[in-house]
Amino acid sequence: MIELQQIDYHYPDHPPLFEGVSLAIAKGSLFGLLGPNGAGKTTLISLMTGQLQPVAGEIEIDGESYPAQRTSILQKLAHIPQEYAFYPQLSVLENLQFFASLYPQPASNRAQLIEQALVLTGLTEQRGKLAKHFSGGLKRRLNLAIGLLNEPQLIFLDEPTVGIDPQSRHFILQSIRELNRAGSTIVYTSHYMEEIEQLCDQVAIMDHGKILEQGPLRQILKRDPQLTIELAPVTDKNQYAQLSKSLQTKGFSLSEQTISGYPKDQAEIGELLQTLASLNLSVVNLSYGKHTLEKLFFELTHTHLRD
Amino acid sequence: MLYAVIKKELLLVSRDIHALLVLFLLPIVFILIMSLALQDRMSGESKDRPKVGLWMAADNYNDGELSQHFQQLEGTRVEHFESAAQLSRALQQGEIIAGVMLPARFAKIIQAPVTERSEKLRILYAATLPSSMRRSILGAVRQALGAYQVNQLFKHDDLSDTERQQRVDHLLGRSLVVTETHGTETKSQPNSVQQSVPAWLIFAMFFVVLPISTTLLTERQQGTLHRLQTLPVPRSYLLIGKLIPYLGINLIQALLMLLVGIHLVPLLTGEGLQLTGQSWLLLPLIIATSLSAISFALLIATQAKTTEQATTLGGISNLILAAIGGIMVPTFVMPELMQQIAALSPMNWALEGFFSILLREGGWAMAGPEILKLLAFSGCLFLLSLHSYKGLTEIK
Numbered sequence: 001m002i003e004l005q006q007i008d009y010h011y012p013d014h015p016p017l018f019e020g021v022s023l024a025i026a027k028g029s030l031f032g033l034l035g036p037n038g039a040g041k042t043t044l045i046s047l048m049t050g051q052l053q054p055v056a057g058e059i060e061i062d063g064e065s066y067p068a069q070r071t072s073i074l075q076k077l078a079h080i081p082q083e084y085a086f087y088p089q090l091s092v093l094e095n096l097q098f099f100a101s102l103y104p105q106p107a108s109n110r111a112q113l114i115e116q117a118l119v120l121t122g123l124t125e126q127r128g129k130l131a132k133h134f135s136g137g138l139k140r141r142l143n144l145a146i147g148l149l150n151e152p153q154l155i156f157l158d159e160p161t162v163g164i165d166p167q168s169r170h171f172i173l174q175s176i177r178e179l180n181r182a183g184s185t186i187v188y189t190s191h192y193m194e195e196i197e198q199l200c201d202q203v204a205i206m207d208h209g210k211i212l213e214q215g216p217l218r219q220i221l222k223r224d225p226q227l228t229i230e231l232a233p234v235t236d237k238n239q240y241a242q243l244s245k246s247l248q249t250k251g252f253s254l255s256e257q258t259i260s261g262y263p264k265d266q267a268e269i270g271e272l273l274q275t276l277a278s279l280n281l282s283v284v285n286l287s288y289g290k291h292t293l294e295k296l297f298f299e300l301t302h303t304h305l306r307d
Numbered sequence: 308m309l310y311a312v313i314k315k316e317l318l319l320v321s322r323d324i325h326a327l328l329v330l331f332l333l334p335i336v337f338i339l340i341m342s343l344a345l346q347d348r349m350s351g352e353s354k355d356r357p358k359v360g361l362w363m364a365a366d367n368y369n370d371g372e373l374s375q376h377f378q379q380l381e382g383t384r385v386e387h388f389e390s391a392a393q394l395s396r397a398l399q400q401g402e403i404i405a406g407v408m409l410p411a412r413f414a415k416i417i418q419a420p421v422t423e424r425s426e427k428l429r430i431l432y433a434a435t436l437p438s439s440m441r442r443s444i445l446g447a448v449r450q451a452l453g454a455y456q457v458n459q460l461f462k463h464d465d466l467s468d469t470e471r472q473q474r475v476d477h478l479l480g481r482s483l484v485v486t487e488t489h490g491t492e493t494k495s496q497p498n499s500v501q502q503s504v505p506a507w508l509i510f511a512m513f514f515v516v517l518p519i520s521t522t523l524l525t526e527r528q529q530g531t532l533h534r535l536q537t538l539p540v541p542r543s544y545l546l547i548g549k550l551i552p553y554l555g556i557n558l559i560q561a562l563l564m565l566l567v568g569i570h571l572v573p574l575l576t577g578e579g580l581q582l583t584g585q586s587w588l589l590l591p592l593i594i595a596t597s598l599s600a601i602s603f604a605l606l607i608a609t610q611a612k613t614t615e616q617a618t619t620l621g622g623i624s625n626l627i628l629a630a631i632g633g634i635m636v637p638t639f640v641m642p643e644l645m646q647q648i649a650a651l652s653p654m655n656w657a658l659e660g661f662f663s664i665l666l667r668e669g670g671w672a673m674a675g676p677e678i679l680k681l682l683a684f685s686g687c688l689f690l691l692s693l694h695s696y697k698g699l700t701e702i703k
Contacts, residue, residue, distance in 0.1 A: 049537045074539040083530025087315065089322045094315075101311030102540045146534070 001027035001154065001185050002048060007057035009047060017043055017209040021057070024214075025187060025202065030180045032200035032217070033189045034293075036301050040209040041189050045156050048187070049079045061154065075103065078152035082159040084139045085146070088132035092123055092142055095131060100149040110149075117145040120175055137168030144172060154185045161195065173199060193294040203293070207301045221291045227252075227269060229259040232282040239279055246275050263288075308540060312548025319522055320556065326518035330560060334511030335567050338503050342572050345499035359383040359444060360394040360403040364411035373414050376455040377407065380447040398431055405444045406431040417456060428452070453479060497637070497666055500580050504568035505661035506634040509654050511564070512557045512593075513600040513628065516621030519549060520608035524617055532699060542697050550601050550689070557597035561589075580665070588664045588674050595681035596657040602688035603653070609695035628652045656680045 002025040009018040017040050025031045035041045046052040047059060050066045050073060059066055061073050086095045096117060100110045118124045121141040126134070131142055140160060147155060157176065161169045176199065180186050190196055196203060197217070204214035213220055234240045234257065247254050250272065252261035263269050269288065276283060291299075320326055359380055367373055378385050386403060388394040394406040410416065410426035430448060432441050457478045461471045526532040535545060568580030582589075604621065611617035629635055631645070632652030641649060649655045660677035663669040 051533070051536050071539045074537060077537070079534060079537040081530040081533050083533070085530040085534035087319060087531065088529075089319055090315070094318060098311050098315045099534075099538070102308055102535075102538045104308070104539070 001025060001062055002187075003058075003060045004044075004048070005058050005060075007047065007059065008055045009043065009052065010055060011043075018054075019209070021209070021211060023204060023211055025185065027062075027185055028180070028183060029202045030176070030186045030188065030200045032196035032203040033187055033206070034193075034196060034203060034297060035189075035206040039207045039301070041206065042158065044206070045079070045158060045187070045189070049077060049156060050074060075150060076152060077154040077156065078147035078150060079156045080143055080147035080158065080160060082162060084131075084143055086131055086142055089130065091128050091130050092118070092145075093127040095142065096145060096149065099146045103150045105150070113149050113151060117148040120148060120178070121145040122171065137164040137171075140164050140168060140172060144175065148179070152184060154187070155179065156187045158189050159191065160188075161190065161192065169195075193292070193297060197293045205297060205300050212300045213296070217293070221293065221296065223291075225262070225289050226291065226295075227259075227261055227263050227272075227288045228286070229272070229276075229283055230285040231257040231259070231276070232284050233257060234281060239281070243276075243279055243281065247272075257284075309544055309548055309551075312545060313552050316522070316549055316552040317555075320518050320552065323518055323521070326521070329514050329517055330511060330556060331563065333514070334507045334560065334564055335571075337507040337510070338564060338567055339572065339575060341503040341507065342499045342568075342576050345502065356382060356384045357405075357440070358386050358403045360388050360397055360406040361385050361409075362388045362391050362394045362406065363409040364413065366411055367409050367413050370414045372458060373409075373455055376451045376458075377409065377448075380407070380444070380451055382443055382447055395431070398433055401433065404433050404436050404440065407448055417452075418459070497662060498578060500568055500572050500576065500578055501662070501665055502637055504564055504572070504580050505658055505665070506629075508561055508564040509596055509657045509661075510625065510629050510634050511560055512597055513603065513625045513654065514621075515553045515557065515600055516604035516607055516625065517618055519553060519601065519604040520611060520617030520621055521614055523549070523605075523608040524611060524614045527699060528614075543693055546605065546689075546693055546696050549605065550598075553601045553604075554594065554597050557600065558593065561593045561597075565589075583665060583668055585664055585668055585670050588671060589661070592657065592660040592664065592674055592678050592681075595678045595685065596653075596660075598685035599653045599657070599681045599688070602685040602692060605692035606688045606695070609692050609699060628654045631655070633658050653681060653684050656684075 002023070004021060004023040007018050007021040008016065009021075010016040021044075023044075033041050033044070043052065047054055048061070050070050053067065062076065064073050066073065087098070090098065093114070096114045097110075100114055103110075105113075118127060121144050123138070123141055123145055126138060131139065134142065144157075144160060147157075160176070161172055164172070173195065176186060176188070188196070188200060200217055202215065203217045203220060205212045234243070244254050247259060247261075250261070250268070252259050252272070259272070263272070273283070361377055361380075363374060363377070378387075386397075388397065388406075391408055394403075394408065397403050398406050406429075408429040408431070410428070413426075413428065416424050416426060428448070430445060432444070454475065457475050458471070460478075461474055464471070466474070523532075526535070536542070565580065565582075569582070570579070573579030603624075607621045607624065608617055611620060629652075631648050632654035633641070633649050634654050638646050638649045638655065638658075656677045660674045660681070663673035663677065667673060
């Protein structure tokens with residue numbers, strides 16, 4: 001449904017942010033877009049929602065592309081930004097009526113869509129209240145409701161659960177699942193890895209303007225299972241040096257008491273354990289198998305702090 | 308679609324109490340205060356002309372004509388003092404702006420040959436009195452002296468009062484001078500109401516910069532603009548949607564201020580605003596002024612990065628345009644250079660348009676060029692604002 005081909009982009013007077021970026025998002029998927037601050041997620045979303053024009057490359061959404069079919073594309077999508085993008089001085093209903101009126105649709109259909117959005121986001125009872133008096137959770141729900149007023153086939157959600165209580169977060173995640181089940185394709189960005197793991201079926205991890213990994217979440221997490229062995233404290237320096245030498249030849253790394261690496265097969269794990277036994281080293285903990293998303297994220301983007 | 312944008316803007320401004328105070332209450336207060344404050348300074352029929360002290364040595368009172376002439380110094384109110392010391396004290400304390408002192412036997416001194424005039428009439432000015440006022444008081448004193456002296460020439464002739472007055476007028480050249488005023492009004496310069504109502508109305512109209520920039524910058528800061536830009540609505544609609552409601556607000560302001568000038572100000576000053584037969588021209592003039600004010604506000608709102616920046620920049624620009632444009636100080640009291648600078652301010656174009664319609668009865672021939680200048684100004688600024696608006700991004 002969304003296809004980015006060889007996209008180049010740079011902000012005026014800035015070095016290139018994207019060079020030859022390609023990305024595919026399947027129709028009906030719940031797609032997680034991950035990356036540290038400054039990775040280029042927001043710019044990528046701005047390109048996909050037609051707010052920015054790429055310097056080179058093509059963006060196709062459902063067979064249509066910017067800028068020629070911009071209006072048609074925008075009628076199908078909704079962008080729900082991280083900020084509370086509505087008017088606090090207006091009531092819930094006034095906000096919904098205003099944003100709904102900006103789409104070309106008959107008034108009767110508009111009223112029905114407003115009702116549906118109110119029900120889906122649980123704001124029916126708050127319809128007459130001014131948004132400025134709302135808690136963070138209610139504001140997030142209103143932000144989401146506004147994004148549903150054109151029955152979007154494609155929804156971009158930018159960190160929709162930041163700064164809200166667990167109940168509101170649960171409610172919003174449930175609503176997103178419902179929207180996806182109803183047929184909407186969802187592009188979801190968040191810094192909460194467990195949220196993406198629970199919610200998304202497809203992911204892309206990006207950093208410094210590059211897509212580092214993309215594909216079905218389950219496959220990515222299963223790929224190249226990592227082995228981690230935690231040892232009991234090694235007091236004998238000779239013993240430690242011998243272990244280090246032996247691990248180097250096998251392609252594993254040793255950091256203090258932790259051995260890590262990617263064994264070719266289970267037989268290699270058996271050999272490693274035999275080596276440890278021969279050196280009289282005790283194993284405290286061993287893990288092998290699929291990644292967690294967080295672990296994979298740090299492996300790809302590293303742990304140093306970002307601006 | 309456009310209706311929705313207009314409705315939203317109207318709802319937002321109607322819930323912004325500060326904006327409503329600035330747009331409606333502030334100009335009413337200004338009109339009332341300034342009409343009262345400038346009432347005497349700008350009226351030719353002043354009840355409270357500047358006070359000038361008069362002290363005459365006692366013997367001068369014996370000559371009724373002398374005291375009569377000096378009691379009526381033109382353009383002033385004359386207050387008598389019993390001693391020169393009292394007059395000096397009053398001058399020092401700012402109770403009078405000047406003092407005229409006639410020495411003893413002044414009537415005889417006038418008749419005496421120039422070489423024998425031992426003492427002279429003295430005029431004392433307050434230190435802060437501007438030179439124009441000094442010249443006008445000196446002129447009034449000379450006029451009183453001249454009239455008295457000419458009267459003395461016919462004093463002993465056997466003439467009726469009317470005949471004598473005719474001769475005096477002839478000698479003083481009064482019968483040779485005729486004064487005329489352009490337009491049907493009796494004055495060529497505005498009175499305090501005619502100056503204050505249009506001036507503060509124009510000033511208030513330009514203050515739409517506050518709500519417009521606050522709304523636009525809040526949209527940018529809260530990500531609402533970001534969202535609006537992903538909706539299938541042309542950006543020009545969003546900007547026109549801001550222009551139309553404020554045009555309505557400016558028209559309501561204008562109607563309200565004119566009503567204040569016509570009905571409320573006379574209750575306080577006795578003099579109200581009068582609309583002439585050409586008053587319909589006020590409508591295109593007010594619309595052109597409003598479009599200029601809104602376009603100017605949109606340009607500031609699209610250039611500023613913060614609400615504080617916009618309100619400071621907008622407020623200061625308005626004050627400067629008002630100061631140089633004849634809003635705060637009437638242009639006719641400005642020196643020539645400042646009058647030329649005033650002609651650069653759109654507020655001055657609007658004010659001159661009002662004067663052309665209300666005072667000069669110049670009709671379209673006089674008000675038209677001002678209206679066209681305002682429309683050209685607003686057109687250029689709106690296009691610049693639209694260009695900037697299209698490139699606007701979110702502010703984080």
